[in-house]
Amino acid sequence: MTIFIRGGTIVTAEGRQRGDVLCAGGRIAAVGDGLEVPTGAAIVDAGGMLVMPGGIDPHTHMEMPFMGSVSSDDFFTGTAAGLAGGTTSIIDFVIPDAGGSMIEAFEAWRGRAEKAAADYGFHVAVTDWSERVRDEMTELTRRGVSSFKHFMAYKGALMVDDGVLLHSIGHALSLGALCSVHAENGDAVAHLQKALLARGITGPKGHPLSRPPEVEGEAATRAIALARVMGAPLYVVHVSTRQAAEAIAAARMSGQRVFGEVLAQHLVIDDSVYDSDDFAYAAGHVMSPPFRPKAHQAALWAGLASGQLQTTASDHCCFCASQKAQGAEDFTRIPNGTAGIEDRMGVLWHHGVGGGHLTAEEFVAVTSANTARIFGLYPRKGTIQPGADADIVVWDPYASRTVSARTHHQNIDFSVYEGMELTGLARSTIAAGRLVWHDGTLRAERGAGRYLKRSLHAPITGMGTGLGDNA
Known part of the structure; x- marks a missing residue:
């Protein structure tokens, strides 16, 4: 055509x-x-x-098995909704079971993604460490994977300790791949969850109380320090707090190569949503990291405007009201996640460019070009x-529109942007x-999306030991 x-x-x-x-x-x-x-x-x-350039969403979770449920958008409905909002490519996450094969998980996700309407790539999560993990990371880079994810949260499920982080960061460095972290102190979260439930706090309000800004700030600072020890670059996903933004900025000012990602929803929605007595409404906003006190938004906008934070994402991982209801008696059982792939670009334009935080050129950088450069897609994408x-x-x-779950294309009965x-x-x-x-x-076409093999970076040394695979 x-x-x-x-x-x-x-x-x-x-x-x-x-x-x-x-x-x-x-x-x-x-x-x-x-x-x-x-x-x-x-x-x-x-x-x-x-x-x-079409938007590139570097952080989505289509049809992801999680917390006893599966996210409600599959690779077709989710990518189709993205197209309606101007997003033409995604990078989703392969999540192997602890002790399971990364290659087998990758193939399973490739199979699910064959129905995608837009181009897609994958980050692959490292959930433990062994010689097999080392070898499979190497093989995955041959299959076009150039980034690996680590959860510092979700104790007893996805969380990895510092030893796994050090091994993985070092090996990724030797391969020219980039490591990313979900930065929340999982031990602290688990401790606070237990204490809150013991006090009878079982509703969605317990979610942000169990994940205060300090647990994100501590984890981001620790991950940055470990990356510095290894002389490796690092990408911090869904930065939601002033503490984490400042840790990234300080590292970059010292010469360390650290990248930060911001979710559109964290820029415009605050933690007052959890005060509602309507369980469905409050639970609909349960995601990790949670929505923060409004004061944190200024630090996130400043990070994007200054270039200390480089990318924006949706963390699209949606669950319908019936799925969220499994945590009606225990907030720790509410599936974590919100929708947003269809609205990311519009929210960032209206509040970012329209609000005076970003120029049109900076909008392109944070919605597309920077992601393409960081994750090995440029100049094929992002320009x-x-x-x-x-x-x-x-x-x-x-042109204007009003966001509503009644009119969006995402396969979910709720929108955190309802009425915006x-x-x-x-x-x-x-x-x-x-x-x-x-x-x-x-006019989305089922299966029209292509798998994106992403290029690796030359190993970066000069900060820290630079030991890489010899650590």
């Missing part, structure tokens, strides 16, 4: 220009002002609108230039050269 995007303002992380974009064979064929329209090309009129994938969003910066009015939306989305969203009509 040949698509000609005519007369928009092309915006990348580097700058903007007026011009046209020609897409052919799934790639961007030409960019320039006054390009000739090929015979038979479908024309997308971008007059008065912005033409930007608009000849040869890049034709993943493009035509963005109307003046947003200015700025995807008018057209092009994925791999296909027009998949246009003027409110979704």
Whole structure:
């Protein structure tokens, strides 16, 4: 399919220009002002609108088995919803069982993802350490995996200790892969959960009380220190607190290579949502890390604006009200997760660009380009230039919509953004050269998404021991 995007303002992380974009064979064929329209090309009129790289969501959990349930969006419905919001690629998470094969888990997730409507890659979680884990990490890099995830939370399930972190970070460094961490002190969380339940605090309000900002700040600081010891880069997912943001900024100012990710919902929603007497409403907001006191939002916006935090994600892991209800008598049994892949771009445009925190170029950086660079997808993704994938969003910066679970495309009966009015939306989305969203009509194709093999980085040394695989 040949698509000609005519007369928009092309915006990348580097700058903007007026011009046209020609897409052919799934790639961007030409960019320039006054390009000739090929015979038979479908024309997308971008007059008065912005033409930007499609969003890349680096943190999703489609049809993930978790806490006795399975997240309600599968790879088709979840990626299709992303297309409606301007997101054209995701990086999801493979979660092996402790002691299980990473390769077998990877193949299982590949099978689930065959139905995806948009391109996808995988981070793979390290849940324990052994010679098999070492060997399977190596094999996974040959299969296009360039990043590995570690949970410092969820004691008794996914949580790893510092010894596992050190082994994994060191081996990943030798491979040129990047390690990421979910930074919450799992021992502290488990201790607080037990104490709260003993006091009779069983409802959703117990969730943020059991995960105060300090447990995130401590874990982020510790993970950064361990990465520094190994001389390795580190990526901290879903930074939600001033403490964690400051730890990342301090490390970067000292010369350490640390990256930080922010969720759109943490930027605009605070912990008052847990005060509701409506269980379904409060439980609908249960995610980890939880929503924080509003004061933390300023630090997150400042981190994005200054470049100390580099990416934004949705952590899309949605559970319907009936699934959340399994924790009606015990907040520790409420499946953790919220939806947001469809709304990430709109929330960030309205509150980020519209709120004066970000320029349009910085919006592209934090929604697409930085993720592509950090995770081995650039310049195939994250930019608009000849040869890049034709993943493009035509963005109307003046159109408005009201977010609601009644009208979104995500497979969930709840929205943490319910009733939020947003200015700025995807008018057209092009994925791999296909027009998949246009003027409110979704044309997602089941199975059209491609697996993304991501490139590795040269091992980075110079900070810490740099021992890598010899540690």
